[in-house]
Amino acid sequence: MIAVLRPLKDSGIATIWSGLAASTIGEDLFRVAVVWIAAEQIGNAAGYVNAAQYGAMLVIGLIGASLFDRWRADRAMIGAKYASAVLALLPVGGYYVWGISIPLLILSVMGLAGLRMVFTPALQSAVPVLVPNRNEMQAINGLFDATWRLARLVGPMLAAVLNALLPVIHFLSVTAVGFVLSAVAVWAVRDRTYDPSVPPRPSRAGWRGAWDALLDGARLMLREPITGVLLLVNAFANGPWSVALQLAITLIVLEHDPHLFGLHGLAALGLIIGTCGVGDVVGNLVAGSVKFQKPLQTMFLGYVAMGTGFVLLALAAWSLDNPFKLPAMMAAALISGFGGPFYFIPMITRMQTVYRGVEIARVFRLRLAIMAASMLVFNLAATPLFDLIGPTHTEFYFGLLLLAMGIAGHLYFRRLEGRPETARQILEH
Secondary structure (H helix, E strand, C coil): CCHHHHHHHCHHHHHHHHHHHHHHHHHHHHHHHHHHHHHHHHHHHHHHHHHHHHHHHHHHHHHCHHHHCCCCHHHHHHHHHHHHHHHHHHHHHHHHHHCCCHHHHHHHHHHHHHHHHHHHHHHHHHHHHHCCCHHHHHHHHHHHHHHHHHHHHHHHHHHHHHCCCCCHHHHHHHHHHHHHHHHHHHHHCHHHCCCCCCCCCCCCCHHHHHHHHHHHHHHHHHHCHHHHHHHHHHHHHHHHHHHHHHHHHHHHHHHHCCCECCECCHHHHHHHHHHHHHHHHHHHHHHCCCCCCCHHHHHHHHHHHHHHHHHHHHHHHHHCCCCCHHHHHHHHHHHHHHHHHHHHHHHHHHHHHHCCCHHHHHHHHHHHHHHHHHHHHHHHHHHHHHHHHCHHHHHHHHHHHHHHHHHHHHHHHHHHHCCHHHHHHHHHC
């Protein structure tokens, strides 16, 4: 059996995985629908809708730790998913009163992003409880990462299919169903998601408690400098990645109209992003199953692939005519998607190895807050960049930025891992 699928033999993990799959597929369907609706309604200013969710993630990431770390992991995850279902349905209800409402869409996007800051750190803290065997941790991280990456394949492909059956606004209704299924799955195995011997870490309420939690997360990162650097690099890289994958490609499809066999518009977008998901899944099967002898330098090759794919996608949009444009953009997206798991899975496994219990949640939430800040800045910059140089040039230059980060990180850690004593310490984690 493939290593990343081995954890599914455990019925508890299989139950959580099934709920996580329903939820993440729904979220990717939601993401495609929101960006498409916003792009149709407000054009290049759709970047501000994306920026709103990252602003919410930043705020919750900065002030939420003092509250959420008091909750058991199961309660945090279940509550977050039920609340997410309600927020996903908010624009659907508004649609029947006012029609498409961008303010309601933004409110829903911000709410779901904030609740993601509750659910994801709780899930990360639950992983070492689900799998106490350290040697199996890479496999379950690979499995859960595969779920998110599989959603990038299934969600957009599902959007292409549902586009012929439902109004786009009801993609959000399907998302809400996924959230409810996820909450029910966690509830079914809730006793497996927390360790009663590791009680929640008490912290002061209010701004002082939030500040203490942030400082604690920063101290934990400084305690493990290599892990801290890896988390920070990943957090920053999510900024250009989010614009290149989630926003620029949508506007490129609207501008260049890649089509094949009658597939165009939202269907073409679903095929491109879905093909990126295929690369994600294939890369995950490799990165989740193989223990790399030189893990750090190999991780950064993931960003080399990611950046190269975005650059090639922009070149395909510029230089090729239909019917070759869409297949070439899909091939470029495949390359880009393949690189992501090579960085993420080793990073998460290392984090769960060097930290314990609520430490994981605090470090991961700080990483999410920094990631949200990067995404917020890049998405706010995206709209003027789209107006100034266009979405295709933006895609090209952000791809070059990720490619440069990958090359620089690979060369640096290649030299670091070349030292025998350093390589031994790295492999111990």
